[in-house]
Structures are given as structure tokens and as C-alpha cells.
Amino acid sequence: ETGVTQTPRHLVMGMTNKKSLKCEQHLGHNAMYWYKQSAKKPLELMFVYSLEERVENNSVPSRFSPECPNSSHLFLHLHTLQPEDSALYLCASSQVGGRENEQFFGPGTRLTVL
């Protein structure tokens, strides 16, 4: 595998379900990000982990819970979501201390909440 991978690519869930999104980066980076992309809206930064510590939480509802067990893996745990949470969830990684502004994105998970 190369670059940034995300699984699953598509997910349909009910409002009472609990699911998790997974991201893995194969670039040797030490910072990882979760973004939400909704139709006709700019990408919204949700969470930032740098050196495995959360450094940014952009007022995201608690029904979204991130986890970063190591510098290569990032999870987004979902529970009791709302239909308006349906969106494309993108993971990205970068190298802190390098050209850290150059974030590399995964293909995303298309989430539909029924």
C-alpha cells in the first residue's frame, strides 16, 4: 500500500449504530487529520493529531470521537449520528517539521446516515 488509505470507502448506518472509520498512512508522516466534506461547502477540519497527541478539535460534536494509537493510524469512532452528518470524511497526513503544510489526502469514506 502507498500513500494514505481509508476504509471503508462507503458506509451506510442508522442513527443508533456505532461504527468506526479507519485511516492508515504509509508516508512516514507524524501528523494526521480528519476533515468533513459536505456538498457545496468547503472542507472542514475536524481533528488534528501531531506526534500522536490531539492538538486541534474544531468544536466537533461529541458523537465523533477520534483515536490515534500511533503515527500511522487514525480512527474516527461514530455513534448516534444525525442525517446531517452524511458527508465524505477525508483523512490526511503531513510531516511536522518538514513541509508540514503539504497535506496528503486519502480517498475518503462516503458516509450516509439514515
Next chain:
Amino acid sequence: GQQLNQSPQSMFIQEGEDVSMNCTSSSIFNTWLWYKQDPGEGPVLLIALYKAGELTSNGRLTAQFGITRKDSFLNISASIPSDVGIYFCAAIQGAQKLVFGQGTRLTINP
């Protein structure tokens, strides 16, 4: 919060035409980035600009970091069908936090 105003929102052009899009802001940024997103995929970094006034090319793509540090533009010359997609500008003022424009959707008629 900081916002980037990207225009146009959409473009419909003929194959072979040149394309120009831009991003503006009321805030000053230290870095401007341009990404392209294909359907069903994540954004891919095209060009990164780190210095005011900088003009950088990547094949048929050329981007400039505005001298005021509040804007940037992207040009695509001699468009081809694979240029179709959504182009996003992004900018950063501090570390590790990008703010994105709304995107420009490019459609090319063969």
C-alpha cells in the same frame, strides 16, 4: 473565522482552452496550496507556494502567490479531458491548519 473566496464556482470550457481561477481573502497567509479532486477520490496536491510573488509551474499548471499575500491564482493551459475535476485553493497562517476555498468545478467539452 478565516475564509477563502474562490471563483469561479464552475467553468464549462472547450478542450484546448486555457483556464484561470483564483482565491482571495481578507486575511494574510504564509502559504497557498492548490489541490485537485477527482470524483470519488481525495484531493491531490498540485502546487505549493511559500513566498509572496512566487510563480510556480507544474506541467501545464501555473500558480502564483499574490504579492499582498491575500490571494492566489491557478492557470491551466491547453486543457485536456483529464483536467476535469474540482480544484481547491487552500491557505495556512499557522502550523498544521488549512482553510479551503469552496472549489471550482471544471467541465470540459471535447
